[in-house]
Amino acid sequence: MSTRPVVFNLVNCIIGVSVLAMPFCFQECGIVLCGVAITFSAWLTKKSCSLLLKAGQIARRRNYEGLALSTYGAPGKLAVEISIIGLLIGSLIAFNVIIGDLVPSIFHNLSGVEVTWTVRAILMTLLAFGVGLPLSMMRNLKSLSSFSAISLSFYAFFVVQIFFTALPRIVEGSWIYSLNYWRPEKLLNYVPIFALAFACQPQLFALYETLPDPSVKHMEGVVDTGINVVALVYFLVGLFGYVCFYNVGVQGDMLNNYSTTFTSYLIKVGFVMSVIVSFPLMVYPLRASLHSLIFSESSSSENLPGGSGFIQPDRFTYLTLTIISGTLMMGILFPQVEFVLALTGATMGTLIAFVFPSCLFLRAVSEKTNTRLIAKVGC
Numbered sequence: 001m002s003t004r005p006v007v008f009n010l011v012n013c014i015i016g017v018s019v020l021a022m023p024f025c026f027q028e029c030g031i032v033l034c035g036v037a038i039t040f041s042a043w044l045t046k047k048s049c050s051l052l053l054k055a056g057q058i059a060r061r062r063n064y065e066g067l068a069l070s071t072y073g074a075p076g077k078l079a080v081e082i083s084i085i086g087l088l089i090g091s092l093i094a095f096n097v098i099i100g101d102l103v104p105s106i107f108h109n110l111s112g113v114e115v116t117w118t119v120r121a122i123l124m125t126l127l128a129f130g131v132g133l134p135l136s137m138m139r140n141l142k143s144l145s146s147f148s149a150i151s152l153s154f155y156a157f158f159v160v161q162i163f164f165t166a167l168p169r170i171v172e173g174s175w176i177y178s179l180n181y182w183r184p185e186k187l188l189n190y191v192p193i194f195a196l197a198f199a200c201q202p203q204l205f206a207l208y209e210t211l212p213d214p215s216v217k218h219m220e221g222v223v224d225t226g227i228n229v230v231a232l233v234y235f236l237v238g239l240f241g242y243v244c245f246y247n248v249g250v251q252g253d254m255l256n257n258y259s260t261t262f263t264s265y266l267i268k269v270g271f272v273m274s275v276i277v278s279f280p281l282m283v284y285p286l287r288a289s290l291h292s293l294i295f296s297e298s299s300s301s302e303n304l305p306g307g308s309g310f311i312q313p314d315r316f317t318y319l320t321l322t323i324i325s326g327t328l329m330m331g332i333l334f335p336q337v338e339f340v341l342a343l344t345g346a347t348m349g350t351l352i353a354f355v356f357p358s359c360l361f362l363r364a365v366s367e368k369t370n371t372r373l374i375a376k377v378g379c
Helices: 002-014 017-029 031-059 064-111 119-135 141-172 184-197 202-207 215-243 262-294 312-333 337-364 370-378
Strands: none
Touching: 002 141, 002 202, 002 262, 017 031, 017 064, 017 184, 017 202, 031 064, 031 184, 031 202, 031 215, 031 337, 031 370, 064 119, 064 202, 064 262, 064 312, 064 337, 119 262, 119 312, 141 215, 141 262, 184 337, 202 215, 202 262, 202 337, 215 312, 262 312, 337 370
């Protein structure tokens, strides 16, 4: 069987909100510097995932928290659980913020009704509970591959559309002398966004379980392919989006720069649907981590992300409802997506994406290898 559905799900759980902040980052830090930052972050994420998979193989664990428990005991498991919960909550809040940015303008164009803060909140709530919740109630990630494929088709269309929008400016050429290319003094402010841009470690073992023939080698291939695709999309959207709107200033959510045309309407609808489809890819490991943290028996039953345990139906429902409603409320209250991404990336994102995988690998593997040297750098 092909690993393509797993690649689709991996790409869909990575890409999404961060892609809309890329043109803003290109504006603030410069084209060349952002290209370097994207490349380096992608490479680090690949190495981090490889460390996590290899450590899991040696420790005979197929979940993040279980690996932490076997290497660092209960304190390690608790630290990983809290960090995964924080990272995924931040990601879901950002998803809700994007929906809150896009849906009101779509609604206004269709109905002509003036959108107030209350209307925005109502629209976000309807989508979260009407679409996000039913999808998040799925227990099997394999069933999401078709939705992920549709979502990725939209991202491909988005890249093509933004290229053709930027094409007249590219041909005209004056942008070459007006754009920023290297602004390292601004980079520190946006490092957290780049650190979070490729984060997929919380979903790694859950996706590993959906492989037709699970192995570290096959999963590393999936990770390499998926991250390469995401890196290319980030760079193209960042570059072309910056070229399109450099003269008026790129906003943190680039879609706020779009005028009210039929094409922009389609783009916004497509983004809303792709973001909602990504909900369960975040809810799945978050729900399992919350269950592991709250219910003590999950420590022995391995009821963890990617594990073989089973969450009781009532707990499954309550946890899912809590996640959807809690992150929705925070998304309504914090409307700046760049703030949410930067805060999450600077804290939980860095720990889960780079620090913990390196520490777990060093604890699980005692042989002196080049990989171990890389892991020491990560710590």
